[in-house]
Amino acid sequence: MNTEDDKQTVLSTLPKDLPLDFLKTITDQFSDNRVIGKGAFGTVYTGTMPDGQTIAVKKLAENAPIARDRIFNNEVQNIMAYRHENIVKLVGFCHEGQKKVVLNNGRYIVADVYEGLLCYEYLPKGSLQRNLFDKPIDMAWDVCFKIIKGICDGLHFLHSIPLIHMDLKPQNILLDDNMTPKISDFGLSRLFGKEQTRANTQNVVGSYGYIAPEYLYRGEISTQSDIYSLGLLITETTTGEKNTPKQNEPSAREFIERVRQNWTEGHIASIYQLNPNALQEVTVCIEIGLECVDVDWKKRPSIESIVERLGRCCANLVSTTSMRT
Structure with a gap:
């Protein structure tokens, strides 16, 4: 009371x-x-x-x-x-x-x-866009992983309301002094009723390269619209490569295919072979990112399962570290 x-x-x-x-x-x-x-x-x-x-x-x-x-x-x-x-x-x-x-x-x-x-x-470190691409800094993998986990935790909270952000992209992720990410810019957000899972609109507004195909072409809105954008955020943060759609081309397919072809287990191992913790985390993040951008929204993972997988990854590392000590 x-x-x-x-x-x-x-x-x-x-x-x-x-x-x-x-x-x-x-x-x-x-x-x-x-x-x-x-x-x-x-x-x-x-x-x-x-x-x-x-x-x-x-x-x-x-x-x-x-x-x-x-x-x-x-x-x-x-x-x-x-x-x-x-x-x-x-x-x-x-x-x-x-x-x-x-x-x-x-x-x-x-x-x-x-x-x-x-x-x-006020968040002094600016946006993820700035730190990754505009004025890039050399971010250690543990910082990148912290950012990815924080974004996923924030989106998990929003989807539990349920609130659909509708404009997830690096410019709308802000970083504080400790590089803790904070989701910002809710101008396009949609607040759903507790039992509501989908909506439709004829007024499609968003950022090219991050818009889910079912929203872009059919005006369908759901939590899975955010999951598509999240997948691109995770992939960009993990690889350090920019998703840059061609002029007047709203799709991110070219970027997605490039990551799918280049960021194989062998490629990841060649970069992180001396760091088994990072090797496991990067592999999981690439897997999640590519699953999130499936053209079929029904095949994308839920934010709950993404948070669980990232948490399990951390738990495995803690367990491995304990066994060594």
């Missing part, structure tokens, strides 16, 4: 409705010098709070692929009350109208124009 103290504790963890003027102040009027990321859905700035803490402030774009209000509602409603180590934390938001002079049917009129802003915990 909940007490008033319990309710107060829960309420104190919920994000805050912040004034637009306050967000302008902490971002130096949305200065270009504070930009840390840009995407189809908006621009992200660093904001310095009065106590010195840094947060990330996303200013939603007016010309986003889907309506700005829908993005705002998805982000706030779908992740506002949830807390998980591998899900980015929403710490504030703003939906505030301002009087602006706009051109409408050849006439200038004064209208209320609403800004949508979302504030998150």
Whole structure:
């Protein structure tokens, strides 16, 4: 039974409705010098709070692929009350109208124009995309494996709600100081009913190279849509190779086939022959990644089985280490 103290504790963890003027102040009027990321859905700035803490402030774009209000509602409603180590934390938001002079049917009129802003915990290491491909760093395999496990744990949590992310890709995985991954950008997410397993849409929006074929071509949405994208994330993180679809080609088949042909057991063994732990983990991750991108969604593994397999891999290594000591 909940007490008033319990309710107060829960309420104190919920994000805050912040004034637009306050967000302008902490971002130096949305200065270009504070930009840390840009995407189809908006621009992200660093904001310095009065106590010195840094947060990330996303200013939603007016010309986003889907309506700005829908993005705002998805982000706030779908992740506002949830807390998980591998899900980015929403710490504030703003939906505030301002009087602006706009051109409408050849006439200038004064209208209320609403800004949508979302504030998150600041993650200094940036995105997985940045660390793997844009400004690559030499990540040891144990760090890569930690990232893969964290992404899978985060997705397991989302699918238990059930919440479908719909836009898993390296740009939407953020890393903290300890290289702990956090799933971000819930603008396309879909919240299902407890008994709901599938949905259909005619408005297909997403990132080429990561969209599941049944969603891309038939508008079918399910947890298995995320599993397809997860498979590509796992494969990219494991191999360090970028999934780059050709221009106007939404499929990742060329990348998938290249990995299937090149990352054989013999190839993996030639790289990790002196590290049996890594050899086992890399082999399992390649297997899982390729299973996840099966064209037939029914043949893809569930997130529960993926988490179990990765956990079993770790347990086997612990057992082997114990036998040696």
